[in-house]
Amino acid sequence: MQSFELTAPTTVDDALAGAGTFLAGGTTLVDLMKLDVLTPRHVQDINAVPLRGIDTTDGLRLGALERMSDVARHPGVYPMISRALLQSASQQLRNMASMGGNLLQRTRCTYFRDVSMPCNRRVPGSGCPARSGAGRMHAVLGTSEACVATHPSDVAVALVALDAQVSLADAAGTRTVPLLDFYRLPGDTPHVENDLRPGELITEIVVPRLDWAANSTYVKVRDRQSYEFALCSAAVALDVRDARVVDARVAVGGVATVPWRLTAVEEALRGAPVTEEAFQEAAGVAAEGATPLSANGFKVPLLRRTVVRALCELTQDEPSGSRG
Amino acid sequence: MIIRFPVYGLTSQHPPMPHHRLGGHAARKRIPVDISLEVNGRTENLDVEPGVTLLDALRERLDVTGPKKGCDRGQCGACTVHVGGRPVLSCLTLVATVREPVTTVDGLATGDALHPVQQAFVDQDALQCGFCTSGQIMSAVAAVEQDVDDVREFMSGNLCRCSAYPNIVAAIEQVRRADAVV
Numbered sequence: 437m438q439s440f441e442l443t444a445p446t447t448v449d450d451a452l453a454g455a456g457t458f459l460a461g462g463t464t465l466v467d468l469m470k471l472d473v474l475t476p477r478h479v480q481d482i483n484a485v486p487l488r489g490i491d492t493t494d495g496l497r498l499g500a501l502e503r504m505s506d507v508a509r510h511p512g513v514y515p516m517i518s519r520a521l522l523q524s525a526s527q528q529l530r531n532m533a534s535m536g537g538n539l540l541q542r543t544r545c546t547y548f549r550d551v552s553m554p555c556n557r558r559v560p561g562s563g564c565p566a567r568s569g570a571g572r573m574h575a576v577l578g579t580s581e582a583c584v585a586t587h588p589s590d591v592a593v594a595l596v597a598l599d600a601q602v603s604l605a606d607a608a609g610t611r612t613v614p615l616l617d618f619y620r621l622p623g624d625t626p627h628v629e630n631d632l633r634p635g636e637l638i639t640e641i642v643v644p645r646l647d648w649a650a651n652s653t654y655v656k657v658r659d660r661q662s663y664e665f666a667l668c669s670a671a672v673a674l675d676v677r678d679a680r681v682v683d684a685r686v687a688v689g690g691v692a693t694v695p696w697r698l699t700a701v702e703e704a705l706r707g708a709p710v711t712e713e714a715f716q717e718a719a720g721v722a723a724e725g726a727t728p729l730s731a732n733g734f735k736v737p738l739l740r741r742t743v744v745r746a747l748c749e750l751t752q753d754e755p756s757g758s759r760g
Numbered sequence: 761m762i763i764r765f766p767v768y769g770l771t772s773q774h775p776p777m778p779h780h781r782l783g784g785h786a787a788r789k790r791i792p793v794d795i796s797l798e799v800n801g802r803t804e805n806l807d808v809e810p811g812v813t814l815l816d817a818l819r820e821r822l823d824v825t826g827p828k829k830g831c832d833r834g835q836c837g838a839c840t841v842h843v844g845g846r847p848v849l850s851c852l853t854l855v856a857t858v859r860e861p862v863t864t865v866d867g868l869a870t871g872d873a874l875h876p877v878q879q880a881f882v883d884q885d886a887l888q889c890g891f892c893t894s895g896q897i898m899s900a901v902a903a904v905e906q907d908v909d910d911v912r913e914f915m916s917g918n919l920c921r922c923s924a925y926p927n928i929v930a931a932i933e934q935v936r937r938a939d940a941v942v
Contacts, residue, residue, distance in 0.1 A: 439788040442810035442856055459857065466852045467834055469811070477788070479810065481857045505846075526917020528837060528899065531846040532853070662916035 437469050444481040451482050451637060452607045458482050458637060460501055460534035463525075464541045472551050473542075473558060487536075487639055495645035500536030500638045504591070507535060514598065514643070516652035516671045520590040523656045526663050536638035539592050539602065539615070540630070544665055545585035546570065556582040557626040571729040573667070576736060577692035579727055583626030586665075587619065587694050594654055594671040595643065596695040597687035603640040606633055612642070619694035626693075648675035648683065655746040657690075657738065666690030668738045670746040674705075681705045681714075686743060688722070691735050698722055701743060710751050712744065719743040797858050799824060800867025808855055815839045815850035818864065826865035826894045830919075837918035840895035841865075847902045849917075865894035868901070876938065877901050880931035888922035896920065900932050904939065 445451040451458065456478025459465055468474040483501065491497040492512030507513055508521035508530065524530065524538075533541075547553045547565050554563035566574050566584050574584040592615065600615045618631045632638070652673035658664040668690045675683040684705040686698040704718035719740045726736050792807045804822055815832070818824040818841070827850050830838030834852040841850045844860030868875035874882070877900045887893045896918045908914040911932050912925075920928065 437811040439790050440810055441791050442793060442854075444857075459854070462854060462857070463834060463849075463852050466813070466854060470833060481854075483857060483859070526837065527902070527914055528840055528847045528849050528917045529834065529852075532848050662913050 438475040440476055441478045444484055446484045448485055451480055451485050454480050456480050460537040461532040463529050463533045471549055496643035498535050498641040500640055501534045503531055504533045505530040514649045514652055516594040516654045519654040520594040524590045535641055538589055541588055543585035544588050560627045571731040574732055575693045576726040576728045577696055578621050578694055580622045582624055583622035586690055588665050592695040593669055593687045593689035596697050597671040597685040598643050600641055600643045602638050604636050605639050606636040616697055622693050649673045653746060653750045655742055657742050668742045670742045672746040672750055674750055676710055679710050681708045691739050712748055715744045715747040793856050795856050798861040810856050812855050813851050814853040814855045814858055817855040824864055824866050828891055828894055838892050838895040840898040847899050865897050876935050880934040884927045884931040886927040886931040887924050892920045896928055903932050904935050
């Protein structure tokens, strides 16, 4: 690890007035500093900054420094958020990792994490060995010639499905950005992963109220049953009345370069009967535009099946349900 | 006398790696910080470089060698300790950022009386080589305290290469049964 200077501001203003990389839970930053992937000269430990709080009175407001474990076990959190969190990492890591840091965690692409390899995301213009190399874990949606790395967050998938916004602050002021717009497709500039400006800090995550999201879930498919990143995951919420889908939210993870909302599937679900056949038909458009590599073609059918399974799991207890 | 065994991987206290390994960065000035932390009920004062992990501070500076350095990158759980009563990975925690009391496996027993979870690991033969055991026990204590629904899921962040998993689960269930009787 490269030497660095450490400061510990205790207010948002002090943090924004300071310089350097923000350290919250450290589960990504310290890991990548040990690997020399990240080599900040100045680190600000922001854990004493008062950015806590879980407010469920109207939708959901989460302080950026709330820990994943605390949010997951809060009774007022939408099920798809709680389940996405509880299927992430391990209990030790969930006790450490902050919500804001979770949204900013870096890809698990092995080439990104290995400084002896080229990687356009880490060193712009150096190349992408994943395209012809070990690409089994990589993305099939939202990719570019420059980068095929997946976004690793689970909870970001649920948050994108719920139209969440992030509140951002820097020395010049504050702004709010929809999480879906916050993430950037790699394109020609995969090293620019999101809309965050230098020195800007995520202060809060805001989820608009959506009462029927009480009927939601998160399904994660992975190489082992626990403590593993997704091959594919699906966050789904359904508004069901008289055995028909009135409205739906669907987003997927593990298959795309950013958390991936499936508005085409949502549209296909509206008005559909609550049957597996109808779910399969709607999920038929889930992988539209997919561009698999030689090693990850399995993710295209897996994506459709994961969406169907999530919809079936969500509705199997109430075949003629009237929740809404 | 303290005998220090070499660990694989560089600790933060080793000299910086050669420049060519680091993409040409010039050597940086070291800027130590003074810290105070409570470990197993004792207050400890140290000056450390900011990059020193809690794991290295415990093992190399404070001679608290219960937490083990397995992967040193947050994947194996052998370094699990409690900070503020919650299990965390000490290899991914910078010691200068610790603000709450630290408990390691070394601080669980009361004199010669083992903690019930430690005793259950003995009773159930919940280990073979023992390298992962201190981390397993720290997670197991939390599993009992939190009365978790799914022990296997809760323990998934602690790898055991000897694969003592069934016995580890049995040890946790033994303590939970005993608690239920009381």
